Amino acid sequence: MPDQHYYTVVFPFSTDRKRVLLGLKKRGMGEGLWNGFGGKPEPGETMDQCAIRELQEESSLTATAMDRVAVLIMRLESGPERVIFVYTVTGFSGDVCESDEMRPRWFDLENLPYSQAYTEARIWWPYMLAGRTFVADFTFNDDSIVRQECREVQQQDLDTYLP
Numbered sequence: 001m002p003d004q005h006y007y008t009v010v011f012p013f014s015t016d017r018k019r020v021l022l023g024l025k026k027r028g029m030g031e032g033l034w035n036g037f038g039g040k041p042e043p044g045e046t047m048d049q050c051a052i053r054e055l056q057e058e059s060s061l062t063a064t065a066m067d068r069v070a071v072l073i074m075r076l077e078s079g080p081e082r083v084i085f086v087y088t089v090t091g092f093s094g095d096v097c098e099s100d101e102m103r104p105r106w107f108d109l110e111n112l113p114y115s116q117a118y119t120e121a122r123i124w125w126p127y128m129l130a131g132r133t134f135v136a137d138f139t140f141n142d143d144s145i146v147r148q149e150c151r152e153v154q155q156q157d158l159d160t161y162l163p
């Protein structure tokens with residue numbers, strides 16, 4: 001079994017579901033790219049707890065309605081495999097604020113910044129935006145995707161990927 005590192009990534013939607021809140025990563029992994037809000041779980045924390053905490057720390061929003069919608073598996077040429085749990089948030093409280101790590105901005109769903117996001121976002125964001133539950137599995141060689149699979153699953157199937 002390869003070494004695996006676990007992450008969350010969280011995407012808040014506007015009430016009318018026409019806009020999504022993304023954050024421009026200001027430092028570290030994915031710097032300069034638009035993505036959802038997230039990170040690594042702290043010791044003893046569940047992935048759901050991690051998702052809520054990371055969203056709060058990075059955007060100041062508190063999730064009140066959140067769904068686990070996908071698992072992304074990133075098989076990199078070197079380094080540990082990344083297993084990323086994706087969440088959508090359809091209810092929240094608080095006001096959006098910039099943090100040390102993320103500069104948040106609402107985007108219309110028809111105008112997403114794919115040219116300034118992770119390469120594979122073009123493949124799996126449409127699944128998420130369509131409200132699907134899925135597992136996306138990517139193999140990279142350098143920064144290129146050499147194998148990809150995106151398949152719809154049942155909600156409970158996502159649990160099998162939990163650490």
Ligand SMILES: COc1nc(N)nc2c1ncn2[C@H]1C[C@H](O)[C@@H](COP(=O)(O)OP(=O)(O)OP(=O)(O)O)O1
Nearest residue numbers: 007008009028029030037038039040074082084118
């Ligand atoms: C190709 O790989 C990735 N694609 C996408 N779309 N998102 C990714 C990929 N690899 C990582 N991510 C996401 C997962 C997390 O949301 C962040 C990375 O989290 P970070 O390293 O910043 O975690 P923190 O716990 O916040 O880290 P520090 O507090 O130590 O800065 O990117």
